[in-house]
Amino acid sequence: MTFATTTQTTELDRFPAAASIAGLAARLPEETREELSLGADYEALAAKYRPIFAKIAATAVDREKERRLPYGEIDWLKRAGFGAVRVPRKYGGDGASLPQLIELLAELAAADSNITQALRGHFAFVEDRLNQHATSDQSNWFARFVAGETIGNAWTEVGEVKVGDIATRVTETSEGLVVNGAKFYTTGSIYADWLDVYAGRDSDDEPVIALVNRHQPGVEISDDWDGFGQRTTGSGTTVFTNAAVAAEEITVFTERFRYQTAFYQLVHLATLAGIVQAAANEFAQQAAARKRVFSHGSSPQWSQDPLVQQVVGRATSQGFAALGIAVRATESSQEAYLARFIGDAEVEKQINQRAELESAQGQIVIIDLALDATSKLFNALSASAASDAKKLDRYWRNARTVSSHNPVIFKERIVGDWAINGTELPYAWAIGAQKDAK
Template identity: 70%
Template sequence: MTRHPDPALHDELSLGTDYETLAARFRPLFAQIADGAVDRENDRRLPREEIRLLTDAGFGAVRVPRAYGGSGASLPQLIELLTELAAADSNIPQALRGHFAYVEDRLNQHATVDQSAWFTRFVSGEIAGNAWTEIGEVKVGDVNTKVTRRGDDLVVNGTKFYSTGSIFADWLDVYAEHDGVPVIAIVRADQPGVTVHDDWDGFGQRTTGSGTTILEDARVDPDDITVFADRFRYQTAFYQLVHLATQAGLVAGAAREVAAHARARTRVFSHGSAGTWSEDPLVQQTVGVATAQGFAARAVAVRAAESAQDAYVARFACDPEAEERANQRAEIESAQGQIVLTSLSLEATSTVLNALSASAVSETKRLDRFWRNARAVSSHNPVIFKQRIVGDWAINGTPAPYVWAIGQRRTTAAAAR
């Protein structure tokens, strides 16, 4: 049986709130964001204003405990909220993925070290971006970004790619090496030693602010360097949960937008099934299936987040065995969600276009963005490897890996050393 935290800690933890009340605060902003989504897509305009409106309204602090000025939302509630936002513009949840991951780490670190200073920053609207991945000649398991001493300062030097959301951020969550140890260095984004480029060239998720971050003697406070091994255990699951929310939102958004176009359409085919397009049962069926797929996708994403919430709560319950079980469930359940939603989101965002015939491919509508964005999101954390991991767990009980790396293959000689 899982032990629960001391009731005296409840105000210090994010155990959940009334979801409808929470969502009602942000739905007007979601609607405003949705209204400009096609124009941003056509112009490749980054959603700087939209993200600032959200953070000013407290969106970046929904997971911060109420005792520190946040909303105290549970992880399933955060994922459901991100699903609603993704239906409006799927780029924005992915742009905020690194921020919410850093918030999650601070929530977990609060079990042993006071994090109220960070909570205050989040409540005031400050956000973090992601700067982890390196490309080029780096070998699997290595990191070329280094923290070193320059006089009285510690500085960070390196180049990161896929640094999603960093262009909007006040802080950068940087994976680096310090004295031979993998660390996380939290760097102010507005200092002269930090340059962030919007050079992501993917055909989907074009306005996530992903791309290259260059760190040149960027200063970092010693208190803002933590050992990577101490980071919250369900981090890989958490990153995937945000992708699940994005995939679910894409399906719901596609169904909703196609329904609106079908409602407004006046032209019909002579061999159709009704005198008006909106009354055609085959059109209704197509949109109905996509709408149901959106409902199912949202349910999968929210359900997959429950074990991660259990892992967070177990962090404060002084029950290492329960915490380990919850962390392992979080990995497996997020992977299962990924396997299902990858195929579902791609199928749904394509098939729903049958409800509009050739007008669905009009560039003025940009309905292709739903499939393109679903394809881009589904390309991260390769699903083929997650399928194998889940199969190995189901057959052999093999635990899922908590953290993995990407890079050039090591030679046998190098591996032996």
């Protein structure tokens, strides 16, 4: 692909008119549109889940103090059908668009950012099934999602595995296929019914995704994540010991949906946006209730002090901007989803590139907004904000932890390389020891 580098517009900006959400949907036959998730009435959709979000928010501080995993809270969401938000209405889901999902996840993150991140692997797998529906019937999986079944993540290898190597293996035995290996950062798996496992297939060394039933003796999940933030995401270790997997639940990794890296990042953007909005709201409430003032302050009443108002006003605006960026950055991923069904390989390729670009650009900006807001908000309350009983530090700790995923310094370089040299953005990457390490 060639990118223009001598003007302010690039080839990625010069899409045909049909390469938009509305334009791509218009190119689909009516019978195909009925099979897809094109969007819902957002307020009606959100109203369905907001009572649960409110219940989750009411006990978020207690969970933080006790480091109590939100089994019950996630079960509330499962029972309400939250895991099927993106499933087409024809199959019993809400039929939400991707931007609507991200906005909804931001609302959930404002209630408890741990839960949004814990469901990240689930919604990524749902997105893959939505894409695979273009070539094979996925109604069986759609029914599972509607019934409340969720999927956890198990991708990152444990130990000194080199970049690109896969120690977790799928092996043929006399009793069928089994998975053996260990994974860390298995976010959400402890709450899930199925595990999305990245593994190597022994028969041909092909990288595959194995869908392993979590409820079997061969799967052991430990809550050993020791991060200072996002403490209840269930991002610990999962060990597979001859865990059974059905042949039909194994797919080749290269067939997975192209905008997956963008999607994973977009969920983080939703999480960060929700954190900032929740932090600004709580600090505003505490500032409104505060009675003590300083003799050298700007007002005899804390809530009327213009400098305090300025701090909260800035953070509130940062939350507004973060959500706006997250939702806008998601539009190209919805386009990539629709492009999967129109049969135009070049349009699909370009839109997937734009999806990757826009998720990275959103990441670069939202991280700064989130960390700045959750740090400077403490100026609106003074030393009392540091009380451990209030746990106001959780907003910064959680934002800092989420911001440390998918290192932003590399995303900045990648976007810069695209802007200067027209270099395509990578769709997937790996982590591990350097290849030449001894």
